[in-house]
Amino acid sequence: MITNSVFVLSKNGKILKPTTPVRARILQSQGKAKKLNLFPFTLILESMVDENVEPYLELRIDPGSKITGFSLVDLNKNEVIWAMELEHRGLAIKMEMLTRAGVRRSRRSRRLRYRKKRFERKKPQGWLPPSLRHRLLTTETWIKRLLKVTPIKSIAIESVKFDLQKMETPNIEGIEYQQGTLFGYTLREVLLEHWGRECVYCGKTNVPLQIEHINPRSLGGSDRFSNLTLSCEKCNQKKGNKPVEQFLKNKGEILQKIKAHQKKSLSDAATVNSTRKAIFEMAQQFGLPVMSGDGASTKMIRIKSGLPKLHWIDSACVGTSEIVKLRICQPLRATCTGHGTRLVQRMNAKGFPAIASIKKNPMTGKKEVKLVAKNQKYTHATAGDYVVCTLLKDRKHVRWGIYRARVKTPTPKGVEVLINGHRISLDRRHVKLIHQSDGYEYSFTTIDQDLLRFSAI
Numbered sequence: 410m411i412t413n414s415v416f417v418l419s420k421n422g423k424i425l426k427p428t429t430p431v432r433a434r435i436l437q438s439q440g441k442a443k444k445l446n447l448f449p450f451t452l453i454l455e456s457m458v459d460e461n462v463e464p465y466l467e468l469r470i471d472p473g474s475k476i477t478g479f480s481l482v483d484l485n486k487n488e489v490i491w492a493m494e495l496e497h498r499g500l501a502i503k504m505e506m507l508t509r510a511g512v513r514r515s516r517r518s519r520r521l522r523y524r525k526k527r528f529e530r531k532k533p534q535g536w537l538p539p540s541l542r543h544r545l546l547t548t549e550t551w552i553k554r555l556l557k558v559t560p561i562k563s564i565a566i567e568s569v570k571f572d573l574q575k576m577e578t579p580n581i582e583g584i585e586y587q588q589g590t591l592f593g594y595t596l597r598e599v600l601l602e603h604w605g606r607e608c609v610y611c612g613k614t615n616v617p618l619q620i621e622h623i624n625p626r627s628l629g630g631s632d633r634f635s636n637l638t639l640s641c642e643k644c645n646q647k648k649g650n651k652p653v654e655q656f657l658k659n660k661g662e663i664l665q666k667i668k669a670h671q672k673k674s675l676s677d678a679a680t681v682n683s684t685r686k687a688i689f690e691m692a693q694q695f696g697l698p699v700m701s702g703d704g705a706s707t708k709m710i711r712i713k714s715g716l717p718k719l720h721w722i723d724s725a726c727v728g729t730s731e732i733v734k735l736r737i738c739q740p741l742r743a744t745c746t747g748h749g750t751r752l753v754q755r756m757n758a759k760g761f762p763a764i765a766s767i768k769k770n771p772m773t774g775k776k777e778v779k780l781v782a783k784n785q786k787y788t789h790a791t792a793g794d795y796v797v798c799t800l801l802k803d804r805k806h807v808r809w810g811i812y813r814a815r816v817k818t819p820t821p822k823g824v825e826v827l828i829n830g831h832r833i834s835l836d837r838r839h840v841k842l843i844h845q846s847d848g849y850e851y852s853f854t855t856i857d858q859d860l861l862r863f864s865a866i
């Protein structure tokens with residue numbers, strides 16, 4: 410068993426047990442079921458069956474800053490039957506907000522009509538910056554989508570990654586530190602994440618790193634998180650009891666970097682936690698029991714189960730105390746692409762309407778004005794739709810045949826699609842819609858079988 414389970418609905422739209430891809434194919438070829446949705450793959454049965462299904466799955470979620478892992482686990486066997494990685498676009502949103510701020514700034518100095526000042530604009534309680542809110546909303550969307558097609562009994566979410574309270578006064582001495590209990594684990598993890606998994610002094614990676622006091626304890630340095638970093642054994646020995654300023658006398662750059670990082674210290678961890686908590690609270694609205702897990706126990710279960718560190722596998726280990734088994738190794742990958750823009754008129758770099766793009770002709774060196782095409786009449790397909798298209802004869806770069814592709818632009822006669830990076834224009838008779846554009850790009854990630862050789866597939 411390699412691929413994700415297939416979701417099944419009854420003829421009346423009631424949720425049934427997910428099935429295996431093999432059985433799904435048989436059902437389809439015998440005409441007993443039809444495809445309802447491609448991503449996530451869902452079938453609807455053509456005949457009547459027993460519709461009483463006890464919910465037996467747990468939806469486990471591991472919210473991350475760039476990727477959120479989802480997995481559906483069969484609670485009877487603690488076995489993953491479906492998984493997905495949701496790739497966020499927080500950075501893209503942040504950049505767009507910055508562009509907008511820049512345009513607004515330039516508008517302020519322009520001679521425009523007088524606008525009243527707007528005072529006391531408070532942010533409502535629970536406000537999250539747009540890039541983080543997007544994470545909350547897309548996660549909510551996917552919980553809703555899965556609840557519509559799978560018998561989910563409960564939800565488990567990793568809600569806290571680092572325990573800030575404990576980190577404020579970490580007692581890293583003694584048995585706890587040396588034997589690496591759960592707590593020592595957490596502290597190490599935070600430091601690794603915070604300092605980029607490398608020795609701060611020489612930048613070496615893939616070597617055992619030791620917890621290091623920036624300001625040595627013998628000179629009154631504290632055990633607080635902000636005074637801790639990671640270094641390789643060599644550097645740790647070399648630094649000894651010297652203060653950083655003296656140790657890095659000739660390496661001002663590194664010293665500056667460390668100082669800047671020290672300042673950032675806890676705010677990073679705090680943002681991670683605030684979004685995670687918001688996601689946890691959001692999940693309460695569905696009327697299902699919601700369990701919370703913490704990062705350290707997730708990691709412990711994953712290591713106990715002998716599984717590699719991947720987002721979807723991490724999610725499968727959330728909120729459980731038993732060993733997790735995998736039945737799949739090819740999760741769905743959904744990348745947030747957004748729905749394009751609501752602008753009627755695109756703007757140029759200076760914030761003015763871009764009606765025409767002016768480009769230098771590389772041959773003559775002269776500036777040429779190229780008019781941007783106006784909105785064309787839309788056909789049944791819109792940009793971003795997944796289609797199956799038939800090429801009856803060879804095109805310039807693409808052989809004839811049947812292809813799955815995404816619509817680039819709708820044209821008056823049909824669509825333009827991208828096949829292997831080439832724009833191919835097609836008549837609408839040769840195009841069949843299979844999945845409407847919904848703000849995500851889908852693919853499958855296959856992981857190395859060797860990585861999973863320890864686990865029972």
Ligand SMILES: [Zn+2]
Nearest residue numbers: 608611641644
């Ligand atoms: Zn080093």
